[in-house]
Amino acid sequence: MFLLKRAFLLDSELAGCSCNGAKRRLSIGLHKTSNLTQLEWAQEGLVLSTPSNEACKYFDSALTQFVGLYDDETSGGLKVTLENMRAADPDFVMGHVMSLGLDMCYNGRSRHSDSRLKLDLENLENLVRIQEQVLTPREKSYVEAIRLLGDGYWEEGTRVLDDILVEYPTDMLALKIACGGHFFQGHLQHIRDNVGRVLPQWKPTTPLYNYLFGMYAFGLEETNFYSKAEDFARKGLELNPKDGWATHALAHVFEMQGRTTEGIDFLSSTVKNWELSNLLASHNFWHWALYHIEQGELEAAVDIFDTQIESRLRSGGFLEIVDCTSLLYRLELEGAKVKDRWREVFEINRPHVVDHTVAFYDVHVFMSCLGVNDDDAINLMSSCDEFIRENKGSYCNVHADVRSKIIEALQAYHDGCYNKVVSLLYPIRYKIVQIGGSNAQRDLFNLLLIHAALKSSDRNHHSLARSLLYERKSLKESSPLTDRLMARALSLHHV
Numbered sequence: 001m002f003l004l005k006r007a008f009l010l011d012s013e014l015a016g017c018s019c020n021g022a023k024r025r026l027s028i029g030l031h032k033t034s035n036l037t038q039l040e041w042a043q044e045g046l047v048l049s050t051p052s053n054e055a056c057k058y059f060d061s062a063l064t065q066f067v068g069l070y071d072d073e074t075s076g077g078l079k080v081t082l083e084n085m086r087a088a089d090p091d092f093v094m095g096h097v098m099s100l101g102l103d104m105c106y107n108g109r110s111r112h113s114d115s116r117l118k119l120d121l122e123n124l125e126n127l128v129r130i131q132e133q134v135l136t137p138r139e140k141s142y143v144e145a146i147r148l149l150g151d152g153y154w155e156e157g158t159r160v161l162d163d164i165l166v167e168y169p170t171d172m173l174a175l176k177i178a179c180g181g182h183f184f185q186g187h188l189q190h191i192r193d194n195v196g197r198v199l200p201q202w203k204p205t206t207p208l209y210n211y212l213f214g215m216y217a218f219g220l221e222e223t224n225f226y227s228k229a230e231d232f233a234r235k236g237l238e239l240n241p242k243d244g245w246a247t248h249a250l251a252h253v254f255e256m257q258g259r260t261t262e263g264i265d266f267l268s269s270t271v272k273n274w275e276l277s278n279l280l281a282s283h284n285f286w287h288w289a290l291y292h293i294e295q296g297e298l299e300a301a302v303d304i305f306d307t308q309i310e311s312r313l314r315s316g317g318f319l320e321i322v323d324c325t326s327l328l329y330r331l332e333l334e335g336a337k338v339k340d341r342w343r344e345v346f347e348i349n350r351p352h353v354v355d356h357t358v359a360f361y362d363v364h365v366f367m368s369c370l371g372v373n374d375d376d377a378i379n380l381m382s383s384c385d386e387f388i389r390e391n392k393g394s395y396c397n398v399h400a401d402v403r404s405k406i407i408e409a410l411q412a413y414h415d416g417c418y419n420k421v422v423s424l425l426y427p428i429r430y431k432i433v434q435i436g437g438s439n440a441q442r443d444l445f446n447l448l449l450i451h452a453a454l455k456s457s458d459r460n461h462h463s464l465a466r467s468l469l470y471e472r473k474s475l476k477e478s479s480p481l482t483d484r485l486m487a488r489a490l491s492l493h494h495v
Helices: 002-014 038-043 053-068 077-088 093-106 115-130 137-150 154-167 172-183 188-201 211-222 226-239 244-257 260-268 281-294 298-315 318-333 339-352 359-371 376-390 394-414 418-428 439-455 459-475 480-493
Strands: none
Touching: 038 053, 053 077, 053 093, 053 172, 077 093, 093 115, 093 137, 093 172, 115 137, 137 154, 137 172, 154 172, 154 188, 172 188, 172 211, 188 211, 211 226, 211 244, 226 244, 244 260, 244 281, 244 439, 260 281, 281 298, 281 318, 281 480, 298 318, 298 339, 318 339, 318 359, 318 439, 339 359, 359 376, 359 394, 376 394, 394 418, 394 439, 418 439, 418 459, 439 459, 439 480, 459 480
16 A cells, blocks of 8 residues: 555656756755755656655755755754655655765765664665665666665765766766765766766756856866866856855865965955855865965964864764864874864764775774874774675775775874885875875875885985975976975985
8 A cells, every 4th residue: 555655646746747847946056945846856857756745845955955065054954954854754765865875975874883874774675675666767776876885885886876877967966976986986087077978968957057067177176187177166156156066176276286375365265254054164174274284384274273174073074074184184294283183083083983984084083093092093903904804895905905004004104114104105106096085185195105205214215205206396386395395305315
């Protein structure tokens, strides 16, 4: 009876579907949600199998907030919106898909260490069995992708999402989860090309159209198309001056090209007055702090940490945790005294010591363990080894081949064994991309290698440091940080 009721209500809702397409929400780029109904979703070519119009409206609102990475206060924020969606229809398969996809790709939940997530995935599979005859092939593909991601088969899961986009190029949820999955696998070209393939197939009236420009700009920047990335980012900002993705992409362009003064001016005129509800604000402030570190203005970078980034730490999002951790680590590499700031960062990280969902997260959690000299640092290393032995999936190889060596190198640097750091990091420097993250974020490990080579007792490592700095200079000519490190390297050459 349950199955027949869902099928009957779905068919009756769609019977009057117009071929003209839903025009109720114009993608003018403002942070607003129009709460598309079940009929309007169908008119967009994206059927949602639920008898509840309310669930569809909440799904729309949640997706808009997810894509924009902000909390809509009128809806109670993303978390409340997701809760309302599940309450409207507890059996809404695509609602469960969205929640789980967001949790795994952006919040770091893991079936390995999160018993609740394991139950959530089992519940989703049960719902699919009950609704087998109602769900569309697209929805079933989503469930398969989520199952693969949950089991650690990230490459296979993102491939299923890529296939959905071939058939449904305007499916923003598939695009966002796919890009998130590729981001944490270091698939930079995939991030760029996923958006590049679908963008020509969208219309300005297609819901969430404006966000594509910032997303595409980020993929272009990550694959070194800086001029084109800047054009698309600025187009996104024309459509929506508070588009976090477009702002983020342009901040990356400035960072990677060494345009630090321009970057500071740009961010001071945009993100300074952003609400705390904008979840990308912290990351853009992180870029702002990097500009100051580049210029040797460490006190200014510490001030940004204290006044902007740390205040957003307790949101629980991994993006904020990574920003806090990596910024403190960079400041310490440059000689700043930040020891008293590590404790709070570590306490936020502590529950994630044994997650091991994403290698990128693992190495940042480990940095915070070292920051407070906590025994959990050792436990993390041993639990990672256990995870590698007992689990399967494409991502386990990254943990074994790359993540473990980075963590060992971080421990060696902490212990003053700089020769060992070089021997661990230099052979894998072109593999580090596999742990995920952006070019700017992973640059921390390039800097760690250079600092270790400069401090090493092996004079050959001093020559390596100079070579790496010449390489760095060739890629980013305007870099005061590189110049400062080069001066140290040349002074060693004359000793």
